[in-house]
Amino acid sequence: MKTQPLKGMRDLLPHEQALRDHIQAEILATYRAAGFQRISTPILEDLENLDKSDGGDNLNLIFKVLKRGDKLTSALQSGDATKLADMGLRYDLTLPLSRYYAANRASLPTPFKVIQTDRVYRAERPQKGRLREFVQCDIDILGDSSPNAEVELIDVTARALLRIGFTGFTVNINDRRILRAMLETMGFAADTLDSVCISFDKLDKIGADGVRDELTEKELPANAVASLYDFLQGGDFSLEAVASRCGDASLADDLRYVLSASEKVANGRYGIAYCPSLVRGQGYYTGMVFEIVCPQFSGAVAGGGRYDNMVGKFIGQQVPAVGFSIGFERVCGILLEQGYAIPGAKPRLALLYLPDADFADVLAKAERLRAGYDVTVLPQAKKLGKQFGTLEAAGYQAAAFADNDDIRQLGQKK
Amino acid sequence: MKTQPLKGMRDLLPHEQALRDHIQAEILATYRAAGFQRISTPILEDLENLDKSDGGDNLNLIFKVLKRGDKLTSALQSGDATKLADMGLRYDLTLPLSRYYAANRASLPTPFKVIQTDRVYRAERPQKGRLREFVQCDIDILGDSSPNAEVELIDVTARALLRIGFTGFTVNINDRRILRAMLETMGFAADTLDSVCISFDKLDKIGADGVRDELTEKELPANAVASLYDFLQGGDFSLEAVASRCGDASLADDLRYVLSASEKVANGRYGIAYCPSLVRGQGYYTGMVFEIVCPQFSGAVAGGGRYDNMVGKFIGQQVPAVGFSIGFERVCGILLEQGYAIPGAKPRLALLYLPDADFADVLAKAERLRAGYDVTVLPQAKKLGKQFGTLEAAGYQAAAFADNDDIRQLGQKK
Numbered sequence: 111m112k113t114q115p116l117k118g119m120r121d122l123l124p125h126e127q128a129l130r131d132h133i134q135a136e137i138l139a140t141y142r143a144a145g146f147q148r149i150s151t152p153i154l155e156d157l158e159n160l161d162k163s164d165g166g167d168n169l170n171l172i173f174k175v176l177k178r179g180d181k182l183t184s185a186l187q188s189g190d191a192t193k194l195a196d197m198g199l200r201y202d203l204t205l206p207l208s209r210y211y212a213a214n215r216a217s218l219p220t221p222f223k224v225i226q227t228d229r230v231y232r233a234e235r236p237q238k239g240r241l242r243e244f245v246q247c248d249i250d251i252l253g254d255s256s257p258n259a260e261v262e263l264i265d266v267t268a269r270a271l272l273r274i275g276f277t278g279f280t281v282n283i284n285d286r287r288i289l290r291a292m293l294e295t296m297g298f299a300a301d302t303l304d305s306v307c308i309s310f311d312k313l314d315k316i317g318a319d320g321v322r323d324e325l326t327e328k329e330l331p332a333n334a335v336a337s338l339y340d341f342l343q344g345g346d347f348s349l350e351a352v353a354s355r356c357g358d359a360s361l362a363d364d365l366r367y368v369l370s371a372s373e374k375v376a377n378g379r380y381g382i383a384y385c386p387s388l389v390r391g392q393g394y395y396t397g398m399v400f401e402i403v404c405p406q407f408s409g410a411v412a413g414g415g416r417y418d419n420m421v422g423k424f425i426g427q428q429v430p431a432v433g434f435s436i437g438f439e440r441v442c443g444i445l446l447e448q449g450y451a452i453p454g455a456k457p458r459l460a461l462l463y464l465p466d467a468d469f470a471d472v473l474a475k476a477e478r479l480r481a482g483y484d485v486t487v488l489p490q491a492k493k494l495g496k497q498f499g500t501l502e503a504a505g506y507q508a509a510a511f512a513d514n515d516d517i518r519q520l521g522q523k524k
Numbered sequence: 525m526k527t528q529p530l531k532g533m534r535d536l537l538p539h540e541q542a543l544r545d546h547i548q549a550e551i552l553a554t555y556r557a558a559g560f561q562r563i564s565t566p567i568l569e570d571l572e573n574l575d576k577s578d579g580g581d582n583l584n585l586i587f588k589v590l591k592r593g594d595k596l597t598s599a600l601q602s603g604d605a606t607k608l609a610d611m612g613l614r615y616d617l618t619l620p621l622s623r624y625y626a627a628n629r630a631s632l633p634t635p636f637k638v639i640q641t642d643r644v645y646r647a648e649r650p651q652k653g654r655l656r657e658f659v660q661c662d663i664d665i666l667g668d669s670s671p672n673a674e675v676e677l678i679d680v681t682a683r684a685l686l687r688i689g690f691t692g693f694t695v696n697i698n699d700r701r702i703l704r705a706m707l708e709t710m711g712f713a714a715d716t717l718d719s720v721c722i723s724f725d726k727l728d729k730i731g732a733d734g735v736r737d738e739l740t741e742k743e744l745p746a747n748a749v750a751s752l753y754d755f756l757q758g759g760d761f762s763l764e765a766v767a768s769r770c771g772d773a774s775l776a777d778d779l780r781y782v783l784s785a786s787e788k789v790a791n792g793r794y795g796i797a798y799c800p801s802l803v804r805g806q807g808y809y810t811g812m813v814f815e816i817v818c819p820q821f822s823g824a825v826a827g828g829g830r831y832d833n834m835v836g837k838f839i840g841q842q843v844p845a846v847g848f849s850i851g852f853e854r855v856c857g858i859l860l861e862q863g864y865a866i867p868g869a870k871p872r873l874a875l876l877y878l879p880d881a882d883f884a885d886v887l888a889k890a891e892r893l894r895a896g897y898d899v900t901v902l903p904q905a906k907k908l909g910k911q912f913g914t915l916e917a918a919g920y921q922a923a924a925f926a927d928n929d930d931i932r933q934l935g936q937k938k
Contacts, residue, residue: 111570111572111573111576111623111837111838112570112572112573112623113623113626113627113838113839114627115565115566115623115624115627116566116568116569116570116611119566119568120566121563121564121565121566121624121627121628122563122564122565123563123628123631123632124561124562124563124632124638127561127562127563127564128561128562131552131562138545142898143870143894143898143899144890144894144898144899144900144901145872145874145898145899145900145901146900147538147541147542148538148541148542148545149535149536149537149538149541150535150536150541151529151535151536152529152530152533152534152535152657153567153643153657154530154533154587154657155530156525156526156530158525158526159525159526162525173568173589173590173592173611174589174590175587175588175589175590175613176587176588176589176590176608176609178587178647182605186605191596191600194590194608195590197530197587199589209525209526209527209529210529210535212527213527213528213529213535214535214537217537218537218538219914219918221902223900224538229567233592243566243567243568256903258883261883261884261887262883262887262901265887269891371883371884374884375884375887375888423525424525424527425527456557458559460559469672469675469676469785470675470785470788470789473675473676473679473789474789476558477683480557480558484556484557484558484559485557485558485559486558486559486560486637487558487559487676488635489670500633504633
């Protein structure tokens with residue numbers, strides 16, 4: 111039998127899990143203090159829901175669950191490979207939340223300020239070194255069309271990162287509506303804009319030439335591609351420069367508001383920046399998009415945006431919605447590298463007992479010691495000095511004994 | 525698109541999630557204070573590992589994940605339906621833990637006292653009303669062959685339940701080795717005992733006649749079936765009565781020890797009982813098995829046992845192991861029904877703002893109020909009295925205002 115976890119998935123050692131539990135508790139405490147409420151949804155979703163969810167490239171990365179029993183038999187007999195699966199592992203927490211809101215909205219407040227922190231799955235190629243199972247920490251506001259919702263999500267997410275010791279980060283913000291207006295003015299057809307945006311989002315990675323080449327490959331109109339390439343090479347990426355190419359300068363009002371209010375809220379604790387090339391990969395974003403970048407990591411540590419049409423796909427009635435997701439794996443990876451120490455944990459004590467001890471008495475003594483320590487009961491080794499060394503290496507601060515009242519502090523000689 | 529979650533899976537509303545998070549934190553705190561360390565493993569496991577895992581009936585309930593890309597194409601061309609899937613969703617946390625210990629044992633202490641609390645999956649028939657996705661809270665001790673490990677797991681699990689307000693429960697204990705010896709003495713062949721035990725475990729549900737019928741259907745020797753049926757109808761199920769049928773009365777020594785030590789540890793706070801019909805469903809248990817039953821629920825709220833051969837399947841070397849798992853869904857279901865109130869939560873306050881408010885100032889005021897409250901910022905409604913009613917119904921204890929210093933306590937008139 112194979113001892114390693116599946117490719118792209120991870121076993122977490124105790125010290126990694128302890129860090130993650132602490133970080134998650136700190137993030138949750140920030141979210142809860144801001145009046146957000148946690149929910150959860152199943153990891154599996156109906157496969158048709160996932161397929162229709164505007165998830166962009168992620169739709170190609172869905173792990174599908176084989177049908178069972180008679181349904182599998184008929185699917186096999188039909189010879190149609192697309193009918194073999196009926197459920198899929200979610201690739202993010204936004205589609206499940208939209209379905210959840212549609213199903214449960216009668217029991218939920220308006221606006222609904224919601225927390226999700228849970229596992230998601232993407233069948234990335236293992237050689238890319240990307241995880242196939244990872245945790246996202248999301249907050250979303252449903253039922254509020256005001257740009258104050260964006261300002262609040264940015265504030266709360268940034269405070270969560272500050273609380274766990276992140277500093278020096280910047281929140282990049284854009285509005286897809288402005289970008290789309292500019293692109294339409296340049297001559298791209300409305301039904302090609304999603305595709306143009308997905309290429310444009312790669313500006314940081316592939317440069318202006320790469321964007322032009324990718325758009326040309328997609329057989330988009332040459333004059334429009336040339337016009338965008340000209341803009342990209344021009345170098346003035348200010349909001350006013352972009353707004354002036356939109357036809358309607360008032361389109362930038364919401365973004366101007368979010369930038370200036372967020373700047374005031376940030377009050378110098380972190381950066382707020384307009385980023386005209388920002389699109390974020392998901393196809394479902396309809397307006398504002400944002401991400402958090404920090405010097406310690408090359409990609410974004412958080413990303414989000416407004417997705418006003420997603421709930422409507424379920425109930426035929428538009429519900430404004432906006433969300434911000436912390437990439438939990440990235441954040442924990444950075445903190446582990448930095449040697450983050452969990453504050454305020456109780457000291458760990460090993461209560462050692464000899465073979466002739468009354469084990470019920472040992473457990474009772476352990477329970478009394480738990481007022482001041484996390485107490486593990488362990489058989490006492492013959493070579494006590496060696497056992498102290500092993501305990502110290504394993505992170506114990508003290509040892510006590512079932513048969514006397516000594517408490518030995520470990521590691522004091524160092 | 526479908527708004528309901530998949531059959532047998534659940535959306536959790538905010539109040540349900542809040543209860544679960546609290547209960548889980550209480551259980552984890554009990555486990556951690558006893559020196560257990562949390563880990564986690566992926567939800568997906570290699571399908572061959574799962575298939576070879578001695579999981580009893582659960583092996584028929586595995587959700588399988590379809591292969592992808594070229595591997596799916598070859599599997600389809602082979603015409604062999606068993607080759608379509610390469611991964612499966614875990615049906616419990618014991619197989620993944622055994623694999624984890626095999627892979628990571630060089631980095632882990634001996635004995636390894638470990639916590640897992642996470643989701644597992646079983647493709648139960650939906651009409652049975654059983655969940656297909658649910659959470660288990662497990663503690664295990666690996667690398668300790670002494671029956672003290674059993675005593676400790678029972679103590680710690682029972683204290684976790686007491687801490688969350690469970691009372692009046694009983695820990696039922698048995699040892700499969702005694703049962704197997706008795707059954708062999710009765711004339712069942714060694715290689716049929718797993719099958720006999722699985723039927724015998726159903727004694728509470730189907731009675732002595734049902735056990736006899738099931739064993740007869742399985743075509744087991746009529747004289748052995750008759751001998752067991754005779755014992756079941758005899759009515760003396762004491763440990764000494766069973767031990768006397770084993771050929772070797774010393775086989776009962778470990779169980780006698782665990783029963784008496786656990787009785788002393790329990791000290792009247794909960795019951796300890798010998799249960800000769802107890803087998804627990806899993807095929808991988810090798811010795812002691814136990815479960816916790818309480819008058820509020822017809823099944824067990826926790827179950828576990830010793831599985832000394834599981835890690836050996838991975839590394840070819842036996843590692844003693846024993847675990848105890850709390851059925852988190854059942855526990856939370858019982859507490860929800862009882863109207864369990866989460867103690868010590870901060871009061872919830874809504875900070876209301878008018879359209880002309882400076883939203884950055886609103887957020888700053890919210891942050892100041894968070895010293896004493898969980899604070900949600902919300903637009904102020906035109907009909908303030910109605911809004912107070914809505915807020916109170918949604919669980920808010922107070923309302924404050926962005927433009928003055930009043931704090932209105934909600935629900936005082938009641």
